[in-house]
Amino acid sequence: MKLRNTLIVALLAAGCGMEAQVVVKRVYATPDARIAKVIWAGDTLYLSGMGAKPVSPADKAKGTPEVWGNTEEQTMETMEAIQAALKEQGLTMGDVIEMQVFMAPDPANGGKLDFAGMNKAYAKFFGTPEQPNRPVRAAGLELQQLGNPNLLVEIMTIAVRSKPAEPEVKNK
Numbered sequence: 364m365k366l367r368n369t370l371i372v373a374l375l376a377a378g379c380g381m382e383a384q385v386v387v388k389r390v391y392a393t394p395d396a397r398i399a400k401v402i403w404a405g406d407t408l409y410l411s412g413m414g415a416k417p418v419s420p421a422d423k424a425k426g427t428p429e430v431w432g433n434t435e436e437q438t439m440e441t442m443e444a445i446q447a448a449l450k451e452q453g454l455t456m457g458d459v460i461e462m463q464v465f466m467a468p469d470p471a472n473g474g475k476l477d478f479a480g481m482n483k484a485y486a487k488f489f490g491t492p493e494q495p496n497r498p499v500r501a502a503g504l505e506l507q508q509l510g511n512p513n514l515l516v517e518i519m520t521i522a523v524r525s526k527p528a529e530p531e532v533k534n535k
Contacts, residue, residue: 435480
């Protein structure tokens with residue numbers, strides 16, 4: 364009788380949508396950062412939008428501006444930064460399930476989006492013999508300008524820590 368009542372309560376709880384709470388952990392780049400660099404919600408990692416850094420810094424003594432590179436170069440650097448951020452969290456590019464790519468017009472491409480350049484760099488990280496997984500992706504979401512006027516690409520990432528597959532139970 365006691366077992367039956369326990370089962371009934373368990374079934375009612377499941378039917379009412381009672382679920383375990385998800386643990387949320389926020390990781391900030393600095394203590395006073397306005398946004399989280401990473402948020403873990405259970406086994407799911409949300410990585411803030413990332414972009415490239417200058418390929419060469421400004422040299423005020425010589426009067427040269429910093430150089431940021433074209434869309435392909437910026438995408439490559441951004442993907443490498445994402446890969447490093449995932450590694451810090453114990454994940455790899457194979458754990459990525461979704462990416463959102465925001466792009467701005469590339470002056471080196473006649474002021475148009477360089478989707479081909481972005482895709483060329485992107486393809487080095489997904490669907491390769493070393494890393495065959497491919498995430499879902501939205502790309503080419505055109506903005507006149509990203510948060511930094513020198514950025515041509517910003518990428519948001521979602522990854523999931525996979526659990527080992529449970530062994531298949533065969534009926535005898």
